Amino acid sequence: MDTEADLFYRQIPKVELHAHLNGSVSFATMEKLIARKPHLNIESSGTAIRSGQRRTLAECFEVFKVIHQLVDSEEDILMVAKSVIEEFAADGVKYLELRSTPREEPKTGLSKRRYIETVLEAIHQCKQEGVDIDVRFLVAVDRRNGPEVAMETVKLTEDFMLSSDGVVVGLDLSGDPTVGHGKDLLPALQRARNSGLKLALHMSEVPSQKEESELLLDLPPDRIGHGTFLHPEAGGSDSLVDKISKLNIPLELCLTSNVKGQTVPSYDKHHFQYWYERQHPCVLCTDDKGVFCTDLSQEYQLTASTFGLSQEAVWSLSLQAIHCSFAPEALKQKLVQRWAELRPHILH
Ligand SMILES: CNc1ncnc2c1ncn2[C@@H]1O[C@H](COP(=O)(O)O)[C@@H](O)[C@H]1O
Numbered sequence: 001m002d003t004e005a006d007l008f009y010r011q012i013p014k015v016e017l018h019a020h021l022n023g024s025v026s027f028a029t030m031e032k033l034i035a036r037k038p039h040l041n042i043e044s045s046g047t048a049i050r051s052g053q054r055r056t057l058a059e060c061f062e063v064f065k066v067i068h069q070l071v072d073s074e075e076d077i078l079m080v081a082k083s084v085i086e087e088f089a090a091d092g093v094k095y096l097e098l099r100s101t102p103r104e105e106p107k108t109g110l111s112k113r114r115y116i117e118t119v120l121e122a123i124h125q126c127k128q129e130g131v132d133i134d135v136r137f138l139v140a141v142d143r144r145n146g147p148e149v150a151m152e153t154v155k156l157t158e159d160f161m162l163s164s165d166g167v168v169v170g171l172d173l174s175g176d177p178t179v180g181h182g183k184d185l186l187p188a189l190q191r192a193r194n195s196g197l198k199l200a201l202h203m204s205e206v207p208s209q210k211e212e213s214e215l216l217l218d219l220p221p222d223r224i225g226h227g228t229f230l231h232p233e234a235g236g237s238d239s240l241v242d243k244i245s246k247l248n249i250p251l252e253l254c255l256t257s258n259v260k261g262q263t264v265p266s267y268d269k270h271h272f273q274y275w276y277e278r279q280h281p282c283v284l285c286t287d288d289k290g291v292f293c294t295d296l297s298q299e300y301q302l303t304a305s306t307f308g309l310s311q312e313a314v315w316s317l318s319l320q321a322i323h324c325s326f327a328p329e330a331l332k333q334k335l336v337q338r339w340a341e342l343r344p345h346i347l348h
Pocket residue numbers: 020021022023060064099100101102140142174175176177202205257261287288
C-alpha cells in the first residue's frame with residue numbers, strides 16, 4: 001500500500017463508536033495475558049483472525065470465550081482497558097465510545113459492579129496521564145443471558161450514569177445474534193431509554209432477525225450496530241429502511257468484522273454502499289480490532305479504496321461521526337473545532 005495514503009488515514013482525527021473491550025485487545029497485550037496465565041495453555045493464534053482468514057460468526061463467539069478466560073480479574077481488566085484506549089489514541093482516535101459486558105468471576109472475586117468501576121478507573125488513569133482521547137463507556141447487555149440479567153444490567157448502568165461524571169452514557173445490546181429474541185429484552189431496553197441512557201443496539205447482524213428489528217425500532221434505538229440485513233436487497237424490507245431513514249438513526253458499520261465473520265461475502269458487497277448512497281449517516285467502526293486484526297485507520301482506508309471515496313469524502317465521514325456520538329453538546333463542539341484546526345495540516 002502507498003505509504004503517503006497510509007499516513008493520511010492515520011493522521012485524520014477519528015471517532016470510534018463501536019468497540020467491544022475484550023474484542024479490541026491487541027496481539028501484544030494478548031501475549032502479556034497469556035504469559036500471566038500459562039496454565040490455561042492458550043495460544044495467541046487462537047485469539048485473532050488474521051489477514052485472509054475467515055471464521056463463521058459462531059466461531060467468532062468461541063474466540064470471545066477464550067479471551068474471557070484470559071481477562072478475568074480486576075488487574076487484567078485495568079491493563080486491557082488502558083492498553084486499548086492508548087492504542088486507539090495512537091491510531092488518531094480523538095473520541096472513543098468503548099463498550100463491555102460486565103462479568104462476575106467468582107474465581108478472582110470480581111463482581112459486575114467492580115468490573116465497571118475498573119473500566120472507569122482505566123479511563124480515568126488515561127485522562128490523568130494525558131492520553132489525547134476523550135472516552136465514554138456503554139455497558140453491554142449480552143442477549144444470551146436473558147431478560148433478568150438484562151434488567152439487572154440496566155439498573156446497574158443507571159447507577160453509574162448518575163455517579164460516573166458523565167462517562168457512562170448508554171447501553172449496548174450485543175452477543176450471539178442467533179441466541180434469544182429481542183422481544184424478551186424490550187422491558188429492560190425500554191427502562192434504560194426512559195432513564196436517559198442512550199441505546200446502541202446490534203440489529204439484523206444475521207438474516208433471521210427481521211421481526212426482532214421491527215420491534216427494536218419501536219423503542220427506537222439511538223444507533224444501530226451492523227444492520228447488515230435491514231435493506232430489501234439483503235432480505236430486509238422497505239418498511240425497516242423507511243423507519244430508520246425517517247428517524248435518521250446512524251449505522252455503525254464494521255467492514256472487516258463482517259467480511260471475516262462471513263455475514264458479508266466481500267468488501268465490495270458491504271451494505272456501506274447502500275446506506276452511503278442514500279446519504280444516511282454511516283459511522284465506520286472496528287467492532288473488535290484485536291480479534292479481526294484491524295484498526296480504525298485501516299477501516300477508513302479499506303472503505304475509501306473499495307468505494308472510491310475522495311479524501312474530502314473520508315474527512316466528511318469522520319466529521320459526521322462526531323454528531324452521531326453520545327457526547328454532550330459541548331464536547332461535540334470542542335471536537336468539531338479540533339477537526340477544523342487540524343484540517344489544513346492534513347487535507348491539501
Ligand atoms: C462480531 N460481531 C459481534 N456481534 C455481537 N456481539 C459481539 C460481536 N463482537 C463482540 N461482541 C460482544 O462483545 C463481547 C466481547 O467483549 P466484552 O467482553 O463485552 O468486552 C462478546 O462476548 C459479545 O457479547
